[in-house]
Amino acid sequence: MSDTYTFNDQDLKEIKKLITKYPEKQAAVLPVLWYAQDKFGHTDSAVQKLVAQTMDIPEAHIHGVVTFYTQFYEKPMGKHVLDVCTCLSCQVCGGYDMLNHLEEKLGIKAGETTPDGEFSIQSVECLGACGYAPMLQVTNDKFVNHLTREKLDKLIDDLKAGKKPEFESNKMPQHVNGSEK
Numbered sequence: 001m002s003d004t005y006t007f008n009d010q011d012l013k014e015i016k017k018l019i020t021k022y023p024e025k026q027a028a029v030l031p032v033l034w035y036a037q038d039k040f041g042h043t044d045s046a047v048q049k050l051v052a053q054t055m056d057i058p059e060a061h062i063h064g065v066v067t068f069y070t071q072f073y074e075k076p077m078g079k080h081v082l083d084v085c086t087c088l089s090c091q092v093c094g095g096y097d098m099l100n101h102l103e104e105k106l107g108i109k110a111g112e113t114t115p116d117g118e119f120s121i122q123s124v125e126c127l128g129a130c131g132y133a134p135m136l137q138v139t140n141d142k143f144v145n146h147l148t149r150e151k152l153d154k155l156i157d158d159l160k161a162g163k164k165p166e167f168e169s170n171k172m173p174q175h176v177n178g179s180e181k
């Protein structure tokens with residue numbers, strides 16, 4: 001087993017439950033990875049190894065799944081992960097302008113985390129909300145639509161202040177809106 005991360009007995013019970021929901025254990029890779037990410041905050045190579053060993057599935061397969069979806073974090077991330085869509089619809093509606101504004105405001109580039117560990121920014125592919133372009137998703141959960149610089153400023157201010165931002169209504173169920181890397 002991985003030395004850095006371990007699943008306790010309760011984790012193993014939950015993982016077994018997840019696996020038995022599916023006819024083949026490979027089909028449970030996504031939910032088990034979500035479970036691992038919820039527990040450890042990311043799915044870096046050590047977590048991938050742990051999942052592979054726990055499920056008795058080749059590590060390369062687990063790695064392939066993790067690297068396919070931007071929703072799985074291959075390294076420790078900030079408390080708030082801002083996934084800015086820069087795919088076609090968002091791009092033509094100013095997605096890169098929004099990304100650049102965030103980068104300037106937070107003093108980091110896409111793929112980086114602020115030194116205080118509060119924010120990470122990612123540039124991601126289509127999140128399935130093209131009609132709301134340009135948009136972003138916060139830590140695999142709520143969407144912020146029709147982005148403007150003002151909306152971004154308010155979002156960051158609210159998150160920094162520990163306030164719940166005023167998210168719009170097109171929330172997608174957590175963990176189902178997979179987007180490719």
Ligand code: FES
Nearest residue numbers: 085090126129130
């Ligand atoms: S292109 Fe941005 S959500 Fe589809």
